[in-house]
Amino acid sequence: MIESLYNDRTLFPDDTSIQQGEVRHKSRKLTLNTIFGKIKLTRTYVHHSPSKTGRFPLDEKLGLEGHYTPALAKLVCRAASMSASFSQGAEDLAIFAGIEVCPRQFGRLADSIDPGLEKALAQITAPPEAVQAADGVPVLYLECDGTGTPMRKEELKGRKGKQEDGSSKTREAKLGCVFTQTNTTEKGKPIRDHESTSYVGTFGDCREIAILLRQEALRRGVGKAGKVVFIGDGAAWIWKNCELTFPEAVQILDYYHASEYVVEIARAVHEGDKQKAKELHERWTANMKQSSPAALILETYTLLGEHPEWSEERRTLIRDKIKYLENHRDRTRYGEYQAAGYFIGSGVIEAGCKTVVGKRLKQSGMFWSEQGAQNILGLRCLMLGPHFDEAWRIRRELLEEERRRARRWLPAAA
Numbered sequence: 001m002i003e004s005l006y007n008d009r010t011l012f013p014d015d016t017s018i019q020q021g022e023v024r025h026k027s028r029k030l031t032l033n034t035i036f037g038k039i040k041l042t043r044t045y046v047h048h049s050p051s052k053t054g055r056f057p058l059d060e061k062l063g064l065e066g067h068y069t070p071a072l073a074k075l076v077c078r079a080a081s082m083s084a085s086f087s088q089g090a091e092d093l094a095i096f097a098g099i100e101v102c103p104r105q106f107g108r109l110a111d112s113i114d115p116g117l118e119k120a121l122a123q124i125t126a127p128p129e130a131v132q133a134a135d136g137v138p139v140l141y142l143e144c145d146g147t148g149t150p151m152r153k154e155e156l157k158g159r160k161g162k163q164e165d166g167s168s169k170t171r172e173a174k175l176g177c178v179f180t181q182t183n184t185t186e187k188g189k190p191i192r193d194h195e196s197t198s199y200v201g202t203f204g205d206c207r208e209i210a211i212l213l214r215q216e217a218l219r220r221g222v223g224k225a226g227k228v229v230f231i232g233d234g235a236a237w238i239w240k241n242c243e244l245t246f247p248e249a250v251q252i253l254d255y256y257h258a259s260e261y262v263v264e265i266a267r268a269v270h271e272g273d274k275q276k277a278k279e280l281h282e283r284w285t286a287n288m289k290q291s292s293p294a295a296l297i298l299e300t301y302t303l304l305g306e307h308p309e310w311s312e313e314r315r316t317l318i319r320d321k322i323k324y325l326e327n328h329r330d331r332t333r334y335g336e337y338q339a340a341g342y343f344i345g346s347g348v349i350e351a352g353c354k355t356v357v358g359k360r361l362k363q364s365g366m367f368w369s370e371q372g373a374q375n376i377l378g379l380r381c382l383m384l385g386p387h388f389d390e391a392w393r394i395r396r397e398l399l400e401e402e403r404r405r406a407r408r409w410l411p412a413a414a
Contacts, residue, residue: 003039006032006062014044016057021050028056034069035099053406060403063396065113072099074392077113080106081379084363107372113395114375120394121387127221136224137180137193139342142217142246143231143349144176144209144238147357152367171370173357173377175201176213177349178220184341197348198385199356201377203370210241217246219387231346233257234324253331254346259285262296265321268314269303289344291335293325356380 005011018024028045031038043058065073075097079089086106093099148170161168179197181190198220200212222228230249232238234257242251259281266281267274284296300322304315325332334344360380361373368376382388 002034002036003041006039006041012058012062014058016044016046018046019048022046022048030056030059031067032064032069033067033072033101035072035075035097037099048407055403055407060400065109068109070396072101073109073113075099076101076106076109077379078383080110081360081376081383084360085366110375110379111372114378116395116398117382117388117391118378120391120398121382122215123394123398124219124387124390125215127219127224136221136226137182138226139181139190139229140217140220140222140225140227141179141181141229141231141343141348142176142213142242142249143346144174144213144241145233145346145349145353146172146174146235147353147362149173149203149357149361149373150367151373152369155368155370171203171373173201173203173353173361173373174206174209175199175349175352175357176209176216177352178213178216178222179348180220180225181341181343188338188341190341190343192343192348197352198387199352199381201356201381203374203377206237206241207244210245213241214245227342229342231343231349233346234328250337250342251331252337252342252344253328255289255334255344257346258288258293258325258328258332261321261324262288262293265296265300265318268318268321269300271314288332289334289338292329292333294329297322297325356384 009015016024023046025045025047027042030041030043032041041058043056045054045056047054063070068076075093076089079093080086083089083092086103089106090101090103093101149172150169151171155171156168159168159171160166161170163169177197177199180193182193183191185191198216200209200216202208202212217228228246228249229252230242230246231252231254232242233254239251242249262284263277263281266284267277270276270280284293284299287295300318304310304318337344357377360376361368382391
């Protein structure tokens with residue numbers, strides 16, 4: 001029944017105008033995969049001899065993705081990015097919907113569709129009109145981080161890494177996220193808005209994620225936010241990105257990252273005495289959480305003055321850790337931030353590195369090409385955010401525009 005409908009030319013006309021230099025060839029067949037199963041589609045092929053190119057007008061009108069209908073292509077993209085593997089995605093489609101698709105086709109469809117979706121996403125530069133007209137959210141948060149992803153050997157040639165021989169087994173996926181906060185608990189603790197988190201990701205350099213995160217912030221209505229808060233760990237590239245793209249944001253160094261430095265200082269102060277070191281870092285971190293590291297920094301300098309017998313190596317380690325906290329003094333006013341009702345930890349992006357990247361791209365036995373990993377990462381970020389349907393619509397418009405430009409001999413493209 002579906003096959004007869006698709007081949008009914010009163011429902012789906014296939015009579016395209018022939019332009020100079022074009023030749024029509026009728027009855028070209030295609031085995032088309034639909035959400036109802038495979039069907040045979042007969043349609044017209046138009047060939048342009050001077051440019052040695054051709055087109056299937058009905059395919060373009062129906063929005064076919066090669067041998068797949070748009071509805072099935074969207075399902076395959078979802079399964080390819082959200083299932084644990086292509087094989088798992090194929091199995092899920094077969095079990096839940098009775099649709100048989102070869103696992104290899106999952107990667108091929110992702111490779112052909114995601115680049116266009118990324119271009120389409122870049123066209124979305126502002127939130128929907130309903131959001132633009134609203135007052136916006138009280139607080140909009142931005143975070144980014146990186147996590148290694150296993151790559152094929154040919155993708156790693158010449159790259160420095162953490163292996164004993166200096167080589168690398170991974171490429172770093174850089175992930176950014178945006179989420180919002182409207183309310184706090186009765187005790188003033190911040191509450192992340194339900195399903196408000198969206199992601200962007202890239203295997204490009206640190207400036208590429210800065211651009212993507214800025215674009216996503218615009219799509220999420222950063223201009224309407226009451227406050228913009230940027231939370232990150234101590235990586236220099238993260239804070240450089242913040243200064244370049246969100247210079248007015250409140251900058252907060254992840255509290256738990258700062259606490260690791262406090263632990264190291266306490267261990268160096270009470271070298272060899274784990275219990276005293278533990279007691280000291282617990283007292284210091286508790287005080288830091290309620291105010292800032294200023295008191296522990298002052299106390300540490302006092303201890304350095306009182307113990308000239310400490311080795312130079314020990315003293316250097318302590319000074320380096322203190323210097324780090326001093327360099328981030330404006331990002332570690334945790335008492336002030338909590339009083340304002342802000343989050344002080346970057347747990348959202350750290351969880352994102354595990355769920356968005358790790359859960360799909362770092363399974364046992366997986367080794368990716370950079371483009372293949374980028375395609376799945378891009379799809380996964382879209383699927384977990386609010387922009388997929390709009391990006392899919394814009395992608396089709398962009399494809400139609402590309403076709404018009406490619407056929408300059410047609411009057412409509414003049």
